Amino acid sequence: MNLETPTSTAALTDAGDGLLRRIQGGGVRVGIIGQGYVGLPLAMTMAEAGLDVTGYDIDEGKITSLAEGRSYIDDVSDEVLQTHMQSGRFRARSSFDDLADMDAISICVPTPLSKTRDPDISFILAAAREVAERLRPGQLIVLESTTYPGTTDELLLPVFEERGLAVGRDFFLCFSPERVDPGNLAFDIHNTPRLVGGITDACTRFGCALYSTFLSTVVPMSSTRAAEMAKLLENTFRAVNIGLVNEVALMCRKLGLDTWEVIDAAATKPFGFMKFYPGPGLGGHCIPVDPHYLSWILKTLNYRARFIELAAEVNTSMPAHVVDLVSESLNEDSKSVRGSRVLILGVTYKANVSDTRESPALDVIQLLLARGADIHYHDPYVPHLQLVAGPALDSCPLDAELLSSSDCVVVTADHKAIDWDLVAHESKAIVDCRNALAGVESPAGRIHKL
Ligand SMILES: NC(=O)c1ccc[n+]([C@@H]2O[C@H](COP(=O)([O-])OP(=O)(O)OC[C@H]3O[C@@H](n4cnc5c(N)ncnc54)[C@H](O)[C@@H]3O)[C@@H](O)[C@H]2O)c1
Numbered sequence: 071m072n073l074e075t076p077t078s079t080a081a082l083t084d085a086g087d088g089l090l091r092r093i094q095g096g097g098v099r100v101g102i103i104g105q106g107y108v109g110l111p112l113a114m115t116m117a118e119a120g121l122d123v124t125g126y127d128i129d130e131g132k133i134t135s136l137a138e139g140r141s142y143i144d145d146v147s148d149e150v151l152q153t154h155m156q157s158g159r160f161r162a163r164s165s166f167d168d169l170a171d172m173d174a175i176s177i178c179v180p181t182p183l184s185k186t187r188d189p190d191i192s193f194i195l196a197a198a199r200e201v202a203e204r205l206r207p208g209q210l211i212v213l214e215s216t217t218y219p220g221t222t223d224e225l226l227l228p229v230f231e232e233r234g235l236a237v238g239r240d241f242f243l244c245f246s247p248e249r250v251d252p253g254n255l256a257f258d259i260h261n262t263p264r265l266v267g268g269i270t271d272a273c274t275r276f277g278c279a280l281y282s283t284f285l286s287t288v289v290p291m292s293s294t295r296a297a298e299m300a301k302l303l304e305n306t307f308r309a310v311n312i313g314l315v316n317e318v319a320l321m322c323r324k325l326g327l328d329t330w331e332v333i334d335a336a337a338t339k340p341f342g343f344m345k346f347y348p349g350p351g352l353g354g355h356c357i358p359v360d361p362h363y364l365s366w367i368l369k370t371l372n373y374r375a376r377f378i379e380l381a382a383e384v385n386t387s388m389p390a391h392v393v394d395l396v397s398e399s400l401n402e403d404s405k406s407v408r409g410s411r412v413l414i415l416g417v418t419y420k421a422n423v424s425d426t427r428e429s430p431a432l433d434v435i436q437l438l439l440a441r442g443a444d445i446h447y448h449d450p451y452v453p454h455l456q457l458v459a460g461p462a463l464d465s466c467p468l469d470a471e472l473l474s475s476s477d478c479v480v481v482t483a484d485h486k487a488i489d490w491d492l493v494a495h496e497s498k499a500i501v502d503c504r505n506a507l508a509g510v511e512s513p514a515g516r517i518h519k520l
Contacts, residue, residue: 083239085208086272092173093279096120101172103197105132108248109178110143115259117154119284125162136162144423145252170204174280181215189218189363198229205233207240210276214248216301216360218367222294223269238270244277245294247301253423263287267297305360306378311346313381316388319348319520330505348520350482350503351388351430353419358428389433395501395518399478408442413476416483417449424451431482436460450487470496481506
């Protein structure tokens with residue numbers, strides 16, 4: 071990006087000048103707080119670009135694993151991790167003692183919902199306090215966790231200002247949302263444009279300078295709030311469109327139409343339509359959670375975010391719809407859900423990843439268990455599954471015996487590694503929530519599509 075923005079003509083303070091020289095001179099030391107799905111891949115990308123990176127996490131297990139060169143994130147291989155550890159460009163810490171040595175600090179901690187489904191920003195605040203305790207002139211702090219507009223300027227800024235330093239002069243604060251899509255082979259951190267909004271113009275400038283050292287496209291924004299809102303728009307857009315297409319699946323069923331044929335046909339229009347597919351419900355850490363951050367902040371302003379509420383209503387009803395399809399399928403063989411052997415294929419929230427967080431397959435399993443089904447599952451990415459309110463299950467090896475002995479097979483995640491021909495040719499009855507069997511010729515049993 072071109073750093074000669076109008077803001078760059080402003081005179082730099084000594085603190086800012088030193089920071090910019092270190093960023094542009096290649097000697098910048100970066101600390102990344104939170105070494106999960108976002109923080110670890112970011113650390114690897116920065117280390118790859120030659121930056122000196124320290125990863126911090128309160129989870130001792132993760133720090134030990136990293137120190138031993140074992141990655142727990144699908145998109146980061148052990149080889150890449152070990153390369154950066156051995157070169158000295160990356161190290162992992164559970165203590166924050168050396169945070170003051172860092173020139174730039176990224177905060178990549180979780181932003182879940184509380185039990186009452188309100189934003190839980192306690193992880194962000196805890197990380198910010200660790201930074202504030204050690205804040206020194208010349209540091210750049212970037213919040214990357216997804217959150218509601220106003221978090222950076224209303225909550226984080228006062229925590230840092232308590233130290234008596236001035237933002238935009240002594241230290242610099244930005245919001246820059248992470249957009250990583252785990253398992254996406256086409257887009258990764260390198261080729262996904264990065265938004266950066268600072269508290270002041272100087273903050274934006276330094277944030278952009280940092281990300282420009284290892285990313286091709288950096289987009290400066292007018293404020294931290296605009297950047298926070300842009301991220302929520304992206305994820306709300308997905309949640310609402312998935313809600314729409316899930317409702318289209320319900321409508322197609324009533325009309326006796328094949329949802330997937332209808333969507334693929336609409337998608338032949340080269341403009342004005344974007345393809346989304348239905349599924350057994352929303353999953354993952356972002357799409358089911360983030361829109362609630364937006365609706366929550368609007369509730370405080372006496373405004374109801376209607377699209378978000380409606381999409382959530384449709385999306386959360388999908389696991390029950392899947393159970394109805396299972397029940398219908400068993401009924402055709404004069405069987406009840408109670409006592410039937412049901413095989414769940416794929417328990418992760420989407421294909422080709424090992425993440426089961428908020429996975430709708432878990433809701434489907436819980437609902438079927440509650441109706442007395444005898445549940446088994448197969449997932450090449452998840453050898454063991456501990457249900458929140460239920461038993462611990464082990465993944466069964468997928469073979470003809472497992473499939474033919476099941477009264478109904480439910481496809482909840484369409485992993486490439488599953489032999490779909492075998493599934494189609496050995497199963498008596500299938501509820502396919504992902505259109506995974508679309509390409510299979512002459513399946514042996516009945517297939518109910520979503
Ligand atoms: N996972 C994704 O695909 C994705 C994509 C874009 C944005 N995000 C957002 O990024 C943020 C992080 O998500 P994630 O998926 O990486 O979460 P994660 O749970 O995988 O990782 C977060 C890590 O932070 C650590 N942590 C918590 N509190 C800490 C503290 N005070 N100090 C140090 N470490 C701490 C946790 O132990 C954990 O290892 C969230 O706001 C999320 O919404 C996630």
